[in-house]
Amino acid sequence: MKHHATIYNLLESVQYGFFYMVFAFLAGTGLDFLFPVFSNTIQTSVLVWEVTGQCMALIILTYFIRELIQSIPFLFPVPHGSGFKPYVSAEFEGEMMMGFVFLGVQLNLIHKIDLLAQKLYNWFFNEERVLQEKKKLKKKK
Numbered sequence: 001m002k003h004h005a006t007i008y009n010l011l012e013s014v015q016y017g018f019f020y021m022v023f024a025f026l027a028g029t030g031l032d033f034l035f036p037v038f039s040n041t042i043q044t045s046v047l048v049w050e051v052t053g054q055c056m057a058l059i060i061l062t063y064f065i066r067e068l069i070q071s072i073p074f075l076f077p078v079p080h081g082s083g084f085k086p087y088v089s090a091e092f093e094g095e096m097m098m099g100f101v102f103l104g105v106q107l108n109l110i111h112k113i114d115l116l117a118q119k120l121y122n123w124f125f126n127e128e129r130v131l132q133e134k135k136k137l138k139k140k141k
Helices: 002-034 044-070 095-105 107-125
Strands: none
Touching: 002 044, 002 095, 002 107, 044 095, 044 107
């Protein structure tokens, strides 16, 4: 009956993954609209507060989304003796799915974090941060 347990594990992963995806998409999109739109001209102190505030709001949303999703019962009937134990899969917790979706819909936050990283790099090292150094080829004379 191990194959029954595997099927139910997959069904549980799909069910809770779907719910986390939908709720994280809606909550993340709404949160992105609540915070100010990204601007290159923002002061660093304001940028730090906006990034910190939006990240803290994401933590709070994650907690409440998890509580809500985990209150939803497993939707498929499980036969006795199948070996399946509900509510123990990694997808039941939802961190991975919510993380991917939150990153995908929080475009303002991503741009703000990137700008903050650039400003901090410039402040620490007094130079502009580049992802890949360009190598200049010298021409032989």
